[in-house]
Amino acid sequence: MQRLKSLYLKLITPKLIEKFDYKTDNQVPKMKKIIINRGINNSIQNNKIINSLSEEINLIACQKPILTKAKKAISSFKVKENMTVGMYVTLRGNKMYSFFDRLVNLAFPRIRDFQGFNRSGFDGRGNYTLGLNEQLIFPEIDFDKISKVEGMTISIITTANNDDEAFFLLKEMGIPFNE
Template identity: 40%
Template sequence: MATVPYLKKYYLEKVVPELIKSRGYKNIHQVPNLKKIVLNSAFKAEADKGHMAEVVKDMTKLSGQKPIITKASKSVAAFKVREGMPLGCVVTLRGARMWEFYLRLTAVALPMIRDFRGTSNRLDGRGNYSLGIADHTIFPETQADGSQRANIGMDVIIVTSAQTDDEGRELLRLLGMPFRRSSAADAAAATATAAAKA
């Protein structure tokens, strides 16, 4: 019998009751959940086969599964793109791998960013969240072999079952996403601190 990932267990035992209490859901199936996480990385325009192989290798290490190579569907002369040319790679995570990646992202990788002050708290209007990562080496598994390689940027798209951005934001926050505090929240905290000192 497979073990339940730590974060999924935390979601079921802590996050679901908290969301039911704060949002007044009548049914457990109304509670928003993580559906999938998509990792997407583009190859450099002048990328050779060696660089592409490195990107695929590192994306495999990050996700635990082999990425799909995305190719150009048509030629675009202005961008020097030919039909069938490899453009990047994409991985879709579901189930246990999704929960494990989310935990590594929020608890290990993001805090490794120099001068990290939190992630943007803007969602896409449908409760989904996109995050750009400029340097993939914030994930420890990419540093395991100790080899020097070029930084690989990637997009992380977190798809939830939330109906609104507010629901999605609260779900991700309760699951540990280190959102940047809004200026209004900072002002309120500063006022509370000043009042406490007076």
């Protein structure tokens, strides 16, 4: 069993039951999935660069990303129909816990001048989205093979009913929030 998953089951679940007075274990919020999303600038419509960005996501998430294409042309953004505009990966189960553990314990400490994440990333339904400015914080990425420094967003989808439950869950699981 994953280290973080066993920590959740043994230590965090009883704390959540005590704090929010749940009647059953099924009411306790848990992480459902993590979505890693990366938009592609229209200036990088080179297949080699798109493949290298895709390979970086593959290294980070241990799963091949899905490329998203534009449904229609928007001339003001210089976007053509069927042009690659982004990529995303959805992680569930053991891959989700493994990625989250590496994110909290390896990647976050490598962020320069890090003061913690803002609490405003919650959406009102118990989900949290955070943005990263560069992919170099992940130890899997080789600095010499980077073609372009690009950011990404990471959305953590939970079964929590509100932001307070999700905040307590994510804080207990190790996300550093600034208060």
